Amino acid sequence: MINPFADAPQGVQAAPHDVRLVAAGYQVAVREVDFGAVRDKETLMLAFLSGLGLTQNFGRNWDALYDVLTDPGQRPARFALMLCDYARFRRRTAGLARELEGVLCDAQKDAAGQGRALWLLAEEPESDTKHW
Template sequence: MSESGFDLGLDDPSRAGVYFATNEDLRTLGMAARDAGLLARSIDLRDCKTKATLLLRLSSALDTPPGSGRNWDALSDQLRDLSWLPASGYALLFDDASDLRDADETSFDTLLDILQEAANDWAGREIPFWAFLALAEAEFEASN
C-alpha cells in the first residue's frame, strides 16, 4: 500500500498511456503517481483555446530547456526525451482538457496522438509515462 493509500499500478509501464478522468480525480492521480515514484506535472488547460497556448503551457509545466521549439514535432521530441527532468516515470495531469477540445478539436486530437506515441516510446524503455486529461464529470455520466 502506498503512503496515500492509493496503489493504482502506476509504476507499470505496460499499463501506461493516455486516459480521461475528471478534474476531481486528478488530485488523487497526482498523489498516486508521486507515491509510485513518478514525476507528476500539472498542466492547466482552463481557457486554453489554441495550439500556441497549449504549447506554451506545456513548455512552462515541463520547464523545457531554453531554445526548445514550440511546434508539434518539438513537443513530440521533448516528451520522448525529458532528460532535463530525470525520473523513474512520468505523469502529466491536464486540468480542464475539455476547454481545448471544445475550442480546437484538431489540436486536441494531435495532442492525444503525441501523448500516446510518447507513452509507447517510454514503455519500450520500461519507463511508465501517463497522461490524464480531465473532462467534465457530466461527460462520463452521459456515456453510462
C-alpha cells in the same frame, strides 16, 4: 478510487482526485499542464512550456514536444502529465486536441519501448471523468 498507476499507461486516462498523493506511492513524478487558456497551437505550446518548466529554447512544435516527453535526460522514468481543464479544451478545439493526442500517445508508446512509463491524466470535474 481511480488508480491509473497500478497498470501500464494507456492513452489519456481520468486522473485520481489526489493525484500527487497516489503518484507518490508509486514513485511517479507529476507535472501539470493547464489547458484553460489554450485557444490555438501557439497557446498550447506555451501551456506545455510553462507546465513542464521548459526554457525559451523549446521549439514550440509537435516534434519538439515529442522529444521533450521522450528524452530520458529530461523526464523521470515514471512520469505523469496532469492535463488540467482537458475536456473543455477538447470541446473547444477538437482538431487541435486530436493532433495533440496523437503526439502524446506516440510519446507514451516510445516511453514504453524504452522501459519507461508516461501517464496522460485528465483532471476534470467529477461529472466529466471518463476514460478516453
